[in-house]
Amino acid sequence: MKTVTVKDLVIGxxxxxxxxxxxxxxxxxxxxxxxxxxxxxxxxxxxxxxHFADLSNVESVMAAAKIxxxxxxxxxxLFTFRSAKEGGEQAISTEAYIALNRAAIDSGxxxxxxxxxxxxxDQVKETVAYAxxxxxxxxxxxxxxxxxxxxxxxxxxxxxxxxxxxxxxxxALMP
Numbered sequence: 151m152k153t154v155t156v157k158d159l160v161i162g163x164x165x166x167x168x169x170x171x172x173x174x175x176x177x178x179x180x181x182x183x184x185x186x187x188x189x190x191x192x193x194x195x196x197x198x199x200x201h202f203a204d205l206s207n208v209e210s211v212m213a214a215a216k217i218x219x220x221x222x223x224x225x226x227x228l229f230t231f232r233s234a235k236e237g238g239e240q241a242i243s244t245e246a247y248i249a250l251n252r253a254a255i256d257s258g259x260x261x262x263x264x265x266x267x268x269x270x271x272d273q274v275k276e277t278v279a280y281a282x283x284x285x286x287x288x289x290x291x292x293x294x295x296x297x298x299x300x301x302x303x304x305x306x307x308x309x310x311x312x313x314x315x316x317x318x319x320x321x322a323l324m325p
Contacts, residue, residue, distance in 0.1 A: 175201055176202070232293070
């Protein structure tokens with residue numbers, strides 16, 4: 151199994167890693183939740199950006215990311231916008247989704263992005279290459295909370311993630 155190293159954390163070796171998700175709706179709550187989480191014992195901080203209310207203001211989003219980075223500089227930061235179609239809080243266009251992820255990559259504040267597999271093949275490939283060029287790891291994900299596909303389909307999705315050079319493939323399903 152391939153391992154992935156983010157900061158000093160080796161993912162894919164040793165004990166399973168603990169991810170804590172922060173789902174604050176505004177900058178003040180981002181700060182207060184980050185301060186509260188600082189004392190917790192976990193490995194990766196996932197910021198669920200789809201819960202953030204001011205998505206149209208990229209500067210506000212990046213200001214919140216900066217607060218997270220400054221509050222927990224030692225923790226790997228996973229930037230996740232979960233689309234409404236895959237169980238997230240908000241719907242945005244593919245163009246806005248890609249632009250938001252690129253802004254996070256460009257900021258230098260995040261260590262990983264979560265990129266949804268079914269965003270569009272060309273957009274996914276380009277974003278993975280862009281992330282890797284900026285030393286950002288990619289968790290490639292697929293979520294289906296309505297059903298669990300056949301095993302062959304799950305394997306096909308994981309293989310597609312591998313072919314797109316995902317660092318960490320992830321599938322979440324409901325029975």
